[in-house]
Amino acid sequence: MLLKRYTGNLLLLILLFLLLAFFFLGDVFIPKAIDFSDYPMLHSVFVVFLGLFLESIPFLFLGAIASSFIQLFISEEIIQRMIPKRPLTAIFAAVAAALIIPVCECAIIPVVRRLIQKGVPVHAGVVLLVTAPILNVIVFGSTYYAFQNNPSILYGRIILCVLTAIIAGLFIHIFSTKDVVKEDKVELVQGHEHDIQSSKWTSFIDHTSQEFFMVGRYFIIGALFASVFQVFMDRSVMADIGQAPIKGTALMMGIAFVLSLCSSADAFVAASFSHSFLPGSILGFLVFGPMLDLKNVLIMMSCFKRSFVVTYVLLIFAVVFSLCLIAGGLISKGGF
Amino acid sequence: MKRFFIQRLEGLLLLGLGLMIFKLYVSGYLTKLIAPKMVPYALAALFAFLVISLLRMKKQKQGEQYCDCGSNGESSVLKYGLFFLPILLGFILTDFTLSxxxxxxxxxxxxxxxxxxxxxxxxxxxxxxxxxxxxxxxxxxxxxxxxxxxxxxxxxxxxxxxxxxxxxxxxxxxxxxxxxxxxxxxxxxxxxxxxxxxxxxxxxxxxxxxxxxxxxxxxxxxxxxxxxxxxxxxxxxxxxxxxxxxxxxx
CATH class of the missing domain: 2.40.50.200 (Bacterial OB-fold)
Structure with a gap:
């Protein structure tokens, strides 16, 4: 026992030492030993990965904090009282909540999981997942600027997002089971009442840290995949298929899925596609991307049961795809 | 015991993440990876990481907090090892241009x-x-x-x-x-x-x-x-x- 304790501490000391060594000297010695310019693609994957990581990590952490806060400080009774009883009212309440909550996709998933555990109905949770990344002022602003010539993209994005939320919410309400949340093994404090105030704060820190590391490692895997696609995907080849509405929409949704852009930045990238793709396909990119992408799905895997994740992915894809085809038809007829 | 190790490992990793952001910020590389408008968020994260890291490193009073219900012995190396990737990359990369x-x-x-x-x-x-x-x-x-x-x-x-x-x-x-x-x-x-x-x-x-x-x-x-x-x-x-x-x- 004593020996084990020492090895543990020794290991940590060694890690700390290595960490500090790399912190002070990493950029002095390593670039001489490994010349990254020999592997330009690998180097670019690393750069893109680090960019994606640094951009998202503050929001992942914020999500962990919010989730722990709900876990420890908001009781189930309060939530039960706040949620409307009728499913349709609950869905609209969730849309309204998404408008107010200023977070995007990285932060919302752990929060929704916690809310569902606390008794929020699954359909309301799904509506939050779908709408929170799109319905906020920053996303409206960037979409407006990127598509100044074509405001129907902005309106289309908002309308399609709300419609998707309502349809998906109703579908989940009618067909799905309640048991969707993955039970976490690391749930230490639940069920053990610590009545001292200070220990409540300690468990808040514990929860935040554990939640962060649990969601974070899935995020890292997703971000790595996304960076590989970012670097190796040839965007000019795809322009040839762009004029076919069905193929083009499916393709744009696929691109949005693998690129894993942040919802406040994706409008500019979409604008760079806008000459080679039809408006309906651009909408597919803008509506589907924030709701689902590689890093998102992996974060969802950390929070929800696999069967639910699969249902959710298929449902959202089908709904967004058909809505985009309809919207594309309407826009090209000028009926928007 | 095991929990205690994990807890300190998390603290260490948070410290590493904080140092990584700090190093990139001081050397001016941060704006080659994220836009200036995102920098305040990264700095807030840096601050939060360092604070929580210190709290995690602190020795807990034994027996008070920890109940063994969270004994997650399975492959913590794999679970936490992934986090060394961004930390090390942040420490060693000096060229952030896309090829x-x-x-x-x-x-x-x-x-x-x-x-x-x-x-x-x-x-x-x-x-x-x-x-x-x-x-x-x-x-x-x-x-x-x-x-x-x-x-x-x-x-x-x-x-x-x-x-x-x-x-x-x-x-x-x-x-x-x-x-x-x-x-x-x-x-x-x-x-x-x-x-x-x-x-x-x-x-x-x-x-x-x-x-x-x-x-x-x-x-x-x-x-x-x-x-x-x-x-x-x-x-x-x-x-x-x-x-x-x-x-x-x-």
């Missing part, structure tokens, strides 16, 4: 009116000599695109790096800039096609060029094209990126 091959796969952005604040149309296109800076880059690009027919013969001075695609001839290149709106992931390439004696100019090197404008095309779209007159090699600037500023409240 030319990667950019060629993205292609130059089909230019169109974008994030341009109000300016008098024709302000640049009708002037005698156009000098492109970081501040007026998008304004000039937008103005030239809107007045393609009247720009013939105007003189332009512009800096950027040399970019080529497989389909370019020996007499063709593009003088280009990268812009980002959130982070390097959404980096978009903007540029002007340049015709002339460009064979000696190496891809990815930075140049300031002067030349005359005319109407040409890139991938079937009408764009302004520069006929090269003079070129001067320059050092890559500190601020290699243009940042797209979306200002909602002005």
């Amino acid at each position: 030319g091959e990667v950019l060629a796969k993205r292609g130059m952005a089909k230019q169109q009116a974008q994030m341009v604040s109000s300016y008098d149309s024709g302000k640049h296109a009708n002037g005698e000599r156009i000098s492109v800076t970081d501040d007026n880059y998008f304004e000039v690009l937008d103005d030239l695109l809107n007045n393609l027919d009247t720009i013939e013969g105007k003189e332009i001075e512009i800096s950027g790096f040399i970019y080529r695609e497989d389909t370019f001839t020996k007499k063709q290149m593009a003088i280009s800039r990268l812009s980002m709106s959130c982070c390097v992931v959404d980096a978009t390439l903007y540029g002007y096609m340049v015709n002339g004696n460009v064979e000696g100019m190496k891809t990815n090197d930075w140049y300031t060029i002067t030349g005359t404008l005319k109407k040409g095309s890139y991938k079937g779209e009408p764009v302004p094209v520069i006929d090269l007159k003079e070129s001067k090699k320059i050092k890559a600037p500190e601020e290699a990126y243009l940042y797209e500023n979306v200002q909602i409240i002005q």
